[in-house]
Amino acid sequence: MDCFSYRNGELYAEDARVSDIAASAGTPCYVYSQATLEDHYDRLVDAFRPIDPLVCYSVKSCSNLGVLRVLAARGAGMDAVSGGELYRAKAAGVPMSRCVYAGVGKTDREIREAILGGLGLFNCESEEEFENIARIAGELRRETRVALRINPDVDPKTHRYTSTGKKETKFGVDLERARRFFATYGRDPFARLEGLHLHIGSPIYTVDPYREAMTKTAALVDELARDGFAIRSIDLGGGFGADYESAQSPPLREYAEAIIPLAKPLFDRGVRFILEPGRTIVANAGILVLSVLYTKTSGDKRFIICDAGMNALLRPSHYGSFHFIWPVAPGEAMTPARRTLDPKLPGTVAQDVVGPLCETGDFLALDRVLPASIRRGDLLAVFTAGAYGMSMASRYNSSPLPAEVLVSGARAQVVRARESFETLVEHERTPTALDLRRTEVADGASARADAGAIHA
Numbered sequence: 001m002d003c004f005s006y007r008n009g010e011l012y013a014e015d016a017r018v019s020d021i022a023a024s025a026g027t028p029c030y031v032y033s034q035a036t037l038e039d040h041y042d043r044l045v046d047a048f049r050p051i052d053p054l055v056c057y058s059v060k061s062c063s064n065l066g067v068l069r070v071l072a073a074r075g076a077g078m079d080a081v082s083g084g085e086l087y088r089a090k091a092a093g094v095p096m097s098r099c100v101y102a103g104v105g106k107t108d109r110e111i112r113e114a115i116l117g118g119l120g121l122f123n124c125e126s127e128e129e130f131e132n133i134a135r136i137a138g139e140l141r142r143e144t145r146v147a148l149r150i151n152p153d154v155d156p157k158t159h160r161y162t163s164t165g166k167k168e169t170k171f172g173v174d175l176e177r178a179r180r181f182f183a184t185y186g187r188d189p190f191a192r193l194e195g196l197h198l199h200i201g202s203p204i205y206t207v208d209p210y211r212e213a214m215t216k217t218a219a220l221v222d223e224l225a226r227d228g229f230a231i232r233s234i235d236l237g238g239g240f241g242a243d244y245e246s247a248q249s250p251p252l253r254e255y256a257e258a259i260i261p262l263a264k265p266l267f268d269r270g271v272r273f274i275l276e277p278g279r280t281i282v283a284n285a286g287i288l289v290l291s292v293l294y295t296k297t298s299g300d301k302r303f304i305i306c307d308a309g310m311n312a313l314l315r316p317s318h319y320g321s322f323h324f325i326w327p328v329a330p331g332e333a334m335t336p337a338r339r340t341l342d343p344k345l346p347g348t349v350a351q352d353v354v355g356p357l358c359e360t361g362d363f364l365a366l367d368r369v370l371p372a373s374i375r376r377g378d379l380l381a382v383f384t385a386g387a388y389g390m391s392m393a394s395r396y397n398s399s400p401l402p403a404e405v406l407v408s409g410a411r412a413q414v415v416r417a418r419e420s421f422e423t424l425v426e427h428e429r430t431p432t433a434l435d436l437r438r439t440e441v442a443d444g445a446s447a448r449a450d451a452g453a454i455h456a
């Protein structure tokens, strides 16, 4: 479900007209719906109530502080994968004790600051990392809690780049090594190894990979118990689906129904469960709004050239992802009933939606059925763009990052201002004159201010 809908042929975010938001915030801009964020969070908490998990929102899916604050106010903890994300969680007012911290490359500084800040749980990815956490905790003489990220060798049947629980990926420690890991490190006095963590991939559209991973995890918990190690927390990660097309993803209730029967016996024995959802909360809670700069035809193909492309939304070109795209004000006759690859409306034709960057890979959709009437000056909405949209945006081609707007009811607030050209270069420093070796031009013209100008 989400709160983006067409009324009288015009797109609304909750009760705010998207064209009004674009007129005041400018494009490209991301627009998030607070009611959608809250609804998704509440549904997840409801679905998993029998095992009462701590829901740690995955900061990397959409890290705007306004979004983090909306979820923190609901009681969410945060799942961070870097020191920068822990900083954001703290800035959004989330207690460090409700934060978990994963990632294969934590630096000494990040580890030290997390321990001193009172981090809830390290999700540790390797033997060397554990030894480092234990060394730093020992030096600080501070206890810290650690879960071992296990790699259950489950195929989530998703994109190769976002499959994270197969043996050949870089994440976690395989099941065979997990028992040895506990035997070696399970009695450390400062780094208290007492949890298991897994995150098998994203997005996962069937419940079976979770069932398989949970079954393997429960078996490991028993083996570890026999070895004398009591598991106090299990973090099942994220990866639940989102609706890139209408009704693509199973409802959260179905994931819960697959996981709970396997998890409940452990919960009843005192194991604390943690979930790390990102996409399923924020993907459908956000759209990207673009302006059409030009249209053109090359051969048989019609191109729609927008004011942003892969710089604002990398997913189509990086993962080959589908995002439904449609005009913000198509009129009633051209309002689609469903968000799908081929909305089957008369007056549509296959077109490429591209950005302004100097890359052939700079596209948002190829051969997409869209109204033939789309023209220069129209606004387009790219749907299901809340997750891994702004958080993966780049400044390539010196493109200022988009604005971000949070809508609640009829109220729209800018929660991140659009970057200016000045902020694009603010961290750059001019080398001192001594370091600049000027190339002399034979006629001495380089001294002139307009030397080498195309138009002198």
Ligand SMILES: *Cc1c(COP(=O)(O)O)cnc(C)c1O
Residues within 6 Å of the ligand: 058, 060, 061, 079, 081, 102, 103, 199, 201, 202, 203, 237, 238, 239, 240, 276, 277, 278, 279, 280, 387
């Ligand atoms: C990215 C990530 C998540 C969130 O995945 P979603 O598909 O957005 O739910 C959760 N846990 C870890 C460790 C991650 O890296």
